[in-house]
Amino acid sequence: MTDHRPRPRKQPIQERAQATVAALVEAAARILEENGRAGFSTNAVAERAGVSIGSLYQYFPSKEALLSALIVRETNLLIAEAKTALDEPTGRAALTRLIRACVAHQLRRPALARLLDFEEAVLPRDIETARVAEEFRQIGLSLFSRPDLTSQEPPLVVTQDVMAIIKGMIDAAGERGETIQIDLAARVERAVLGYLTYS
Amino acid sequence: MTDHRPRPRKQPIQERAQATVAALVEAAARILEENGRAGFSTNAVAERAGVSIGSLYQYFPSKEALLSALIVRETNLLIAEAKTALDEPTGRAALTRLIRACVAHQLRRPALARLLDFEEAVLPRDIETARVAEEFRQIGLSLFSRPDLTSQEPPLVVTQDVMAIIKGMIDAAGERGETIQIDLAARVERAVLGYLTYS
DNA sequence: GAATGATATGAGCATTCGCTCAGTTTTTAT
């Protein structure tokens, strides 16, 4: 007769695989922020992660997929922060918190963030990167639909413009090594509020 | 006796070389805007320009130098436009014209302009690219030193912030295919003036 | 301890790419 004991759940082995995947993504991040796209080869990433090149291709079908995974990881961090900003009672307060979240995110790893902003625009979007991009845009849309933040333009245009202002200013600041978050956030806020209210 | 007629100036032969150089730079531009960095190989550029790879390396010591030359060419176009903006009597009018110049420049070849913006930030700056970058920044500095455009921040910070706002908004607009220059310029102007006057 | 599946390895293949150089063609000068 067959065994009737409950089958032990067979997940724990995958922890190792997850660790490998995480190590690869983080290695990709470090290589990118140190040498830019120039040093970003799959062989280099694998070596940096302390695994073989074969393992890399066991988890990522291509170099692009690895880059996408990194973009998704970073964007999810930002989304988590940004979502909590929406809890603020007023649109204005939420905007302030959103801007601070963006500044903090971008200045945490400035070189990496800037590079990924660009890659995101250039890379062929796969399902996952499209999802996080859309999720982030939804946050902007819901923010700029609040009564105290409406402007002349439709929310979609406002969202795109404001995101561009935020990204542009923070990227430039990161590029020239600005590190005082509170000052930068204040100037970005001035620009965004100015855009929203100026007529 | 030797010939005493004035030696004919021996420059005209260089016209051919200049044409080759111009063809190479333009070929680089076209390849970049069609396929991005991916298709941008020296062999491809030479073929597109209708010259041999050897000729390319007769005029440009490296692939990077070719890219730099393209950046310089494009930036000079923008600088020429931007300089005329300074002739306006008021700072405010000059700013409007500067913004329109930037919008026109960026939307003339949107994909190319966006790509070069990024490359400019990533490339090791040679003498020429540094020069045009500095020249463009001087235009901003002199603009934001005008009495009717002063703000809380020092002119240098204002210049950097405003340039970032302009570039960021226009790049994003170009990326999503926006083509109506007057609308875009108006929104950028709102953002910049808002930034300058908001408190 | 034997069998099975999951995970890891790294030599090396195929391709691409930046660049060189020995030689040819074109232009200019006399």
Place this chain on the structure above:
DNA sequence: ATAAAAACTGAGCGAATGCTCATATCATTC
């Protein structure tokens, strides 16, 4: 016509890179 200078050519070298695959190790189950 001739020679020198300027400009151009393109086969191909060496290095790097994305990725495969045959093999090896480890974990789990019975």
